[in-house]
Amino acid sequence: MDSSLRAVRISDRAYWVGAVDWGLRDFHGYATSRGSTYNAYLVLGDPVTLIDTVKAPFADELLRNVASLADPAAIDYVVCNHAELDHAGGLPRTIAALRPERVIASALGIKALRGHFHWDQPLYAPQDGETLRLGDLTLRFIETRMLHWPDSMFTYLEEEQTLFSQDAFGMHLASAERFADQLETAVLREEAGKYFANILLPYTNLITRLIGRLPELELAPRVIAPDHGPIWRERPETIVGWYADWAIQRPGRKAVVVYDTMWQSTDAMARAVGEGLAAGGLSVVLRPLAACQRSDIATSLLGAGALLLGSPTLNNQVFPTVADVVTYLKGLRPRNLVGAAFGSYGWSGEAVAQLEAMLQEMKVEVVAEGVKAVYVPDADVRARCRALGEAVAAAVVERVPVTG
Ligand code: FEO
Numbered sequence: 579m580d581s582s583l584r585a586v587r588i589s590d591r592a593y594w595v596g597a598v599d600w601g602l603r604d605f606h607g608y609a610t611s612r613g614s615t616y617n618a619y620l621v622l623g624d625p626v627t628l629i630d631t632v633k634a635p636f637a638d639e640l641l642r643n644v645a646s647l648a649d650p651a652a653i654d655y656v657v658c659n660h661a662e663l664d665h666a667g668g669l670p671r672t673i674a675a676l677r678p679e680r681v682i683a684s685a686l687g688i689k690a691l692r693g694h695f696h697w698d699q700p701l702y703a704p705q706d707g708e709t710l711r712l713g714d715l716t717l718r719f720i721e722t723r724m725l726h727w728p729d730s731m732f733t734y735l736e737e738e739q740t741l742f743s744q745d746a747f748g749m750h751l752a753s754a755e756r757f758a759d760q761l762e763t764a765v766l767r768e769e770a771g772k773y774f775a776n777i778l779l780p781y782t783n784l785i786t787r788l789i790g791r792l793p794e795l796e797l798a799p800r801v802i803a804p805d806h807g808p809i810w811r812e813r814p815e816t817i818v819g820w821y822a823d824w825a826i827q828r829p830g831r832k833a834v835v836v837y838d839t840m841w842q843s844t845d846a847m848a849r850a851v852g853e854g855l856a857a858g859g860l861s862v863v864l865r866p867l868a869a870c871q872r873s874d875i876a877t878s879l880l881g882a883g884a885l886l887l888g889s890p891t892l893n894n895q896v897f898p899t900v901a902d903v904v905t906y907l908k909g910l911r912p913r914n915l916v917g918a919a920f921g922s923y924g925w926s927g928e929a930v931a932q933l934e935a936m937l938q939e940m941k942v943e944v945v946a947e948g949v950k951a952v953y954v955p956d957a958d959v960r961a962r963c964r965a966l967g968e969a970v971a972a973a974v975v976e977r978v979p980v981t982g
Pocket of ligand 1: 660
């Protein structure tokens with residue numbers, strides 16, 4: 579056993595044994611400005627059980643943390659709640675080192691693990707709700723399909739009411755502190771919101787249903803231990819409440835204006851649109867794409883009632899950066915938004931109509947006719963942009979009578 583204790587106790591007989599990735603700044607396109615953690619947990623039952631692993635480069639760190647707490651030969655079960663490689667990448671190295679008797683994942687998790695690692699050894703898939711005895715402790719497995727992968731599963735340590743929730747209730751936040759109660763609530767809410775907006779937003783109906791079913795599932799966690807970020811050992815209902823609120827996608831009196839510009843004409847239009855939105859009573863967030871990363875734009879949409887898109891026309895098309903972010907946002911399936919489009923052009927001007935079609939494909943209700951400017955917007959165009967903002971604001975105010 580390692581002499582220096584690196585594990586952190588999270589409940590009576592469960593310990594964090596994961597890794598902190600201080601330098602992570604990009605997670606497949608998600609800007610992780612505060613880094614992340616890959617949380618893994620050791621449950622000191624009989625047998626000792628490891629729940630989740632870490633990203634592959636951190637596997638040795640995980641194994642050192644495990645060894646600081648238990649004899650690796652005593653670890654007979656390894657549970658994989660989620661097969662994405664930030665948690666399962668370290669699994670082959672871990673299995674080679676620990677040689678567990680049983681590797682446990684959902685049926686779809688096993689399919690994903692075989693797809694990743696081309697294994698042929700037996701893996702064990704519990705039924706939804708199945709329990710596993712670890713001496714005087716009990717693990718229960720709950721399938722949470724599409725939260726956020728088909729394989730996703732919760733593991734619940736019954737006696738200690740500790741929920742190992744994989745990505746759900748997590749956030750990308752590197753910290754020396756392991757617990758949410760040691761960190762600032764504003765930072766937690768910001769990073770948890772960003773995680774929700776970028777990872778879980780497409781599945782809000784499932785989240786609402788799952789939260790509603792917690793009593794029926796007899797899940798009353800005193801500790802929520804996600805696979806990223808801090809662990810909730812005090813008031814875990816805080817993060818559950820945030821999820822319940824965000825999952826509704828209730829629109830608010832807030833507009834997000836996403837645009838790019840070639841020669842500052844669409845930028846001038848965006849500012850005029852913003853003036854109109856503000857004059858109409860909305861909180862306005864301008865997101866020029868030269869300065870804004872797509873995952874931050876997705877985060878802006880939490881609590882918004884309107885999404886407006888602006889783009890110059892380049893070679894008869896929407897500007898590529900705008901198409902990129904629209905593709906990303908469309909996949910996240912934001913709901914309950916109204917919107918409009920605007921943009922400058924030189925001689926063909928297709929972008930605005932293309933943006934309106936994109937908004938409609940996203941199920942954003944287009945509530946005002948788009949504004950186009952030939953070359954540089956003059957006073958008349960700027961006035962029409964302000965009017966566009968005011969029209970969108972009026973549509974939001976009508977739908978959101980009280981600031982939401
Ligand atoms: Fe943190 Fe879906 O992996």
